[in-house]
Amino acid sequence: MTSPECSNNRNGNLLARRMTEQTDEEIAAKVQRGDTDIFGVLVGRYESKIMRYANKFLYAYQDREDAVQEVFIKAYQNIQSFRTHDRFSPWIYRIAHNTFLNVVRKQSREKVHLFSTDQLFALQIKDQSVEERHEQKQEREILDLCLDKLDVKYREVLVLYYFEEKDYEEIADILQIPKATVGVRLARGRKRMKTIYQSIQTV
């Protein structure tokens, strides 16, 4: 005979296993239907990712933890705007991106432009080659050294690409810019990153 305590534990484990089997979108749909507790599963899945994104994007800022907390609270408040047939990841990253930009704006240490000319004439981009992927690890290390010296518009794209390992499509969804603009900013960002790195090396 099993004790009620033991049965509760087993039910809890079963629930946890079922949760891990469910997709983010399915869990989000449950939160939309009023299951607040289950939102904790989404927080659990994304907190380390969003924290890492904050640590890189808001490299030189103090209030990173508060900003990350704000991201999840905003996600909960706005969960009804999430369309469950879309992917959850770009949606929450979009909220994170807007929240972090607000932190940057509030502190007025860096310029954040509403509109950039590279959104105007972005051309078609080609997919990343194998060689480029090999270079990625080395570039990530360089980027880590130059984060605080890069403009916001390049930093956001580079961080999402190198540290969050998002593809062009996802980055375009998160930043709400054309996919081609992502390619342009990545190319320009890399160039600037290398120039900054060279100047650091010479010093």
Add this chain to the structure above:
Amino acid sequence: MSDETKKKIKDLSAKVLETIKSDNVTMHSRYYFMARSTLWTLGLILAFSVTLYIVSFIAFVFRGNGLLLLPALGGHGWFVLFMSLPWLLLVLVFGIFVVLQLLSMHFSFVYKRPLVHTILGSIFLLVVSGVLLAQTTIHERVYEMSVGRKLPFAGQFYAHALLDRDDSHVGLLTTFDKETASYVFERRDGGSFTVVVTEETRLPPFALEFNFPVLVLGEIENGVINALGIRPFAPNTVLLRREQPGEKRTPTPRPYRPTELDN
């Protein structure tokens, strides 16, 4: 991941859930987002409609004042065209167009494309539909209402639409005097002038018809216009009568047509 980071994350997760459960945070309802989305769409439609109306009004001004006939009259024609452009309306259109672009960038079918495509696409759509709208009688009817003071709003907007500069005039050539090589010209505001044609006058490559709307370029001196150029309007153009300053407005003014003068 270090133990310290793991602990930080655990604390953060607990904090988030605690804040959410403490009732200080409420989830916005689905209707809130539906209302917001509807307002956004309505704003976009409104901005587009206003821009379209003004673009069509500019096309009406161009048509009514014969501005597109001016480039054929040489350098002075280009100068008069530049000076006659409705600059205030163009600035207004530009302002609303920027608002339209900002509103449209909220929608994924817009932000997923290069901005230049959206801008050129909207300009094309606005110009084509604006010109088509200007071909209808909508602005003519509103203009008539404005002259008759039946328009509760935008009266001055329309009343100032059909402007004649001192060196550019719209009206009808009624008769021709061979001896003095001059026409009798009835301007659309009711004024009558003598139009002198010289060898330097830029005339169309075909004979001018009487009682047909024309644009005459040249300054007035003692009731005489030394024409630098004359160009007829397109066939079947309805010449909208322009009121004179201080004129007592008639209750039901109508555009006057060449046939009315014949009678």
